[in-house]
Amino acid sequence: xxxxxxxxxxxxxxxxxxxxxxxxxxxxxxxxxxxxxxxxxxxxxxxxxxxxxxxxxxxxxxxxxxxxxxxxxxxxxxxxxxxxxxxxxxxxxxxxxxxxxxxxxxxxxxxxxxxxxxxxxxxxxxxxxxxxxxxxxxxxxxxxxxxxxxxxxxxxxxxxxxxxxxxxxxxxxxxxxxxxxxxxxxxxxxxxxxxxxxxxxxxxxxx
Numbered sequence: 001x002x003x004x005x006x007x008x009x010x011x012x013x014x015x016x017x018x019x020x021x022x023x024x025x026x027x028x029x030x031x032x033x034x035x036x037x038x039x040x041x042x043x044x045x046x047x048x049x050x051x052x053x054x055x056x057x058x059x060x061x062x063x064x065x066x067x068x069x070x071x072x073x074x075x076x077x078x079x080x081x082x083x084x085x086x087x088x089x090x091x092x093x094x095x096x097x098x099x100x101x102x103x104x105x106x107x108x109x110x111x112x113x114x115x116x117x118x119x120x121x122x123x124x125x126x127x128x129x130x131x132x133x134x135x136x137x138x139x140x141x142x143x144x145x146x147x148x149x150x151x152x153x154x155x156x157x158x159x160x161x162x163x164x165x166x167x168x169x170x171x172x173x174x175x176x177x178x179x180x181x182x183x184x185x186x187x188x189x190x191x192x193x194x195x196x197x198x199x200x201x202x203x204x205x206x207x
Contacts, residue, residue: 007053018042020088021121027089028126030097031072031105040118055079061102072102095126107178107207108163125165133172150197160190172198179206
């Protein structure tokens, strides 16, 4: 009789790169569909294994395109702890999984795949990581008057962190935003302002 796999024993297993990429994706985007997780390379049996060990939680959302209820997966608290312990994503850099924005997160992953391959997930900066990089950029500016202006813009929501960014050599190389019908011109401009401060081009995609 096969020995039942426990979290304690699973935690000691070495991960394949495909598993690392898939876990990083869920940690950085918040929610992915089952198909998206598999697109990052994880095998279906490994995903089922992790679900049984309570690393993932299934939530349901209503697809705005066809009105059907569908599944999306996020990390549980155990899953977030596991990802951090494996050194894949720091806890403070993990994207909050917002149940009222599941389809927004899924669209971000689709946008990522339009421009990058699955291994580039290592280069993705979540919203929390971008926020940290913005504050570091402000602190390092020699023009303190301009630095204070940017900080005030951020506090007044005139400058807003984008959905995700791509990092190269420790700096933001490009920013990306999913635009919905709920976005006003001011909100879009705030995303543009952040990208301008970080001296990169914003790519947006409307759903």
